[in-house]
Amino acid sequence: MSAYIIRGGNYLNGEIRIGGAKNSVLPIMAASILNLSTTVLLDCPCISDVDISVEILRRLGCKVWRDGCRAEIDSSMINNFEIPLELMNKMRSSFIFLGAMLAVGGKAVCGYPGGCELGARPIDLHMKAFRKLGVHIKEHGGYISCDSSNFKACKVALDFPSVGATENIMLLACKQKGTTTIVNAAREPEINDLQDFLNLMGAKVSGAGSSKITIEGVASLSPAEKRIMPDRIVASTIMFAASTTGGNITLQNVNCSHLDSVILLLRDCGADIYTHSDSLDIICPRRLKSTDVLQTMPYPGFPTDAQSQAVAAFATMKGTSIVKETIFENRFNHASELKKMGANITIGDRLAVVRGVPRLTGAHVYSPDLRGGAALVIAALGAEGTSVVDNIHYVDRGYDKLENMFSELGGDIKREDLYE
Ligand code: UD1
Secondary structure (H helix, E strand, O other), X not given: OEEEEEEOOOOEEXXXXXXXXXXXXXXXXXXXXXXXXXXEEEOOOOOHHHHHHHHHHHHHXXXXXXXXXXXXXXXXXXXXXXXXXXXXXXXXXXXXXXXXXXXHHOEEEEEOOOOEXXXXXXXXXXXHHHXXXXXXXXXXXXXXXXXXXXXXXXXXXXXXXXXXXXXXXXXXXXXXXXXXXXXXXXXXXXXXXXXXXXXXXXXXXXXXXXXXXXXXOOOOOXXXXXXXXXXXXXXXXXXXXXXXXXXXEEEEOOOHHHHHHHHHHHHHXXXXXXXXXXXXXXXXXXXXXXXXXXXXOOOOOEOHHHHHHHHXXXXXXXXXXXXXXXXXXOOOHHHXXXXXOOOEEEEEOOEEEEEOOOOOEOOEEEOOOHHHHHHHHHHHHHOEOEEEEEOOHHHHOXXXXXXXXXXXXXXXXXXXXXXX
């Protein structure tokens, strides 16, 4: 098990290129089975969630080759439509393979994705929509068996704009007869990236980015090559780190409009941010001032995936911030670790009150989850003294060698195997 050893206090300066987005590449890898042919992905990040998707694709009978940030998938030999429990448990978002497997095989079985560190994470919205579309679902012993031979295209309304449910329906419907419409669809930019990929293969999907997505079924799909969109959460993580340590950073390969809510927040806190066509500059003094209230919301609101990093940054800003988490019921586990470093945080029901202190101090802390781990790294980079950030296998799920990114920017961070 590895940990980061971080000596805090350095300003972060320099230029860094943002790679492909985890939340875009995972559904696109699931979608790659739809063309029964070849897919080439560029800017495919080297993160452990991608490794698990590769494992799933191979289990289904696909061939996968990786070379740095290039991945090639050949799904022409796909012969299995069952994902066992142990693979489902490794990554909750493996559930998006269900729609794709049904679209190709007509029948599919997968383990029930259990709860995770963020809370219960039910799948009722996926199941309700699938049933509405004529999919027969049987649940047995932790497994879900689905049969889509009686698929009937229609209009489905989501009770909440779930990202995963929107993607699962898009994958299920794009090779079926008729027109399927998703009402109250999620509007996250990663849904646009999935639509782009499906259309590159010859699908007829429109409306992504709005709350109504229309999918006209086509009989077959063709090979495609796709560059994955830049990761807006990795970009946000670096911006919150700069706001904690102070510094002057240029982020290359970003879509600034995807970062609007983060940019507006950090400008309110006193950061200077200049946006360009595919880059941005962020310049921060050593200590910013906090915002009043921050609430996570579905896109284009402030992303829940950047909430932990914002809390870490608020911990040392001047003033008090109230942070309300509206998406996940259990997403403040990083707070108790930040308190070990001297943060003054009170947690209520989906609420954190963060009273800024001038400086945190180094401590041995444990990543509670992916973004919580990134938050601890941010806090440690700004803290006085040395910190050990443990359990970084969580961080590796979604960051392609976070230590290299921060080292390049002047942070004193290294990975060590503590428990060999
Ligand atoms: C995706 C992202 C994740 C991000 C989240 C919210 C990927 C791989 N993951 O997760 O990083 O934090 O969007 O932006 O893209 N819900 C239900 N029933 C369902 C489905 C969801 O109640 O059937 C609830 C969830 O428990 C959660 C909320 O809806 O409280 C949002 O979930 P959803 O948008 O589905 O998130 P994911 O797709 O799992």
